Amino acid sequence: xxxxxxxxxxxxxxxxxxxxxxxxxxxxxxxxxxxxxxxxxxxxxxxxxxxxxxxxxxxxxxxxxxxxxxxxxxxxxxxxxxxxxxxxxxxxxxxxxxxxxxxxxxxxxxxxxxxxxxxxxxxxxxxxxxxxxxxxxxxxxxxxxxxxxxxxxxxxxxxxxxxxxxxxxxxxxxxxxxxxxxxxxxxxxxxxxxxxxxxxxxxxxxxxxxxxxxxxxxxxxxxxxxxxxxxxxxxxxxxx
Numbered sequence: 283x284x285x286x287x288x289x290x291x292x293x294x295x296x297x298x299x300x301x302x303x304x305x306x307x308x309x310x311x312x313x314x315x316x317x318x319x320x321x322x323x324x325x326x327x328x329x330x331x332x333x334x335x336x337x338x339x340x341x342x343x344x345x346x347x348x349x350x351x352x353x354x355x356x357x358x359x360x361x362x363x364x365x366x367x368x369x370x371x372x373x374x375x376x377x378x379x380x381x382x383x384x385x386x387x388x389x390x391x392x393x394x395x396x397x398x399x400x401x402x403x404x405x406x407x408x409x410x411x412x413x414x415x416x417x418x419x420x421x422x423x424x425x426x427x428x429x430x431x432x433x434x435x436x437x438x439x440x441x442x443x444x445x446x447x448x449x450x451x452x453x454x455x456x457x458x459x460x461x462x463x464x465x466x467x468x469x470x471x472x473x474x475x476x477x478x479x480x481x482x483x484x485x486x487x488x489x490x491x492x493x494x495x496x497x498x499x500x501x502x503x504x505x506x507x508x509x510x511x512x513x514x515x516x517x518x519x520x521x522x
């Protein structure tokens with residue numbers, strides 16, 4: 283069984299390799315479900331790791347339905363990752379009704395070639411999983427990262443097995459979400475070829491900052507945060 287570690291820092295990537303992981307998915311901000319890592323992090327990891335590096339391409343948190351500008355950012359990031367020498371892309375696009383945006387996702391798959399393409403956990407938002415598997419097979423995805431539409435892959439293992447049967451080895455069903463040393467053998471015994479986890483350990487800093495740098499209002503998957511024109515204009519008018 284192949285182990286992919288979701289690494290959100292350089293140290294995480296190095297730890298994954300040194301501990302014997304087979305591959306990493308590189309991202310930033312695990313608390314947000316992962317977003318595209320920086321150029322510097324991608325470059326540093328690829329230069330210093332010998333195991334394959336797949337990169338998550340997700341321009342922001344929130345939903346997986348993107349504007350034209352965001353879609354162009356995704357494509358630019360994929361081109362950049364190819365130039366830097368990564369071995370795989372993890373991405374995907376949904377429509378507003380949480381079905382696969384087949385046209386856009388296929389464009390990303392074609393752009394990613396010859397790299398491997400994993401459709402990420404946006405899959406878990408899709409109501410008709412069976413149809414989605416068929417669509418992703420048809421457009422050439424290599425694997426689907428999914429928790430089986432549950433909060434953890436262990437809870438979703440029944441659906442994960444059903445999806446694997448549905449896929450008929452035409453793509454890989456790739457369990458991820460809450461996999462750890464206590465339940466990993468469940469997935470090995472079930473015959474899954476690859477698994478995905480972060481194996482995270484929280485290290486609390488001794489010198490805690492006096493002022494918090496995060497805001498709980500932004501940690502909401504049902505919202506998208508952006509700078510507002512009217513608020514900016516009002517501030518500009520006041521200071522001029």
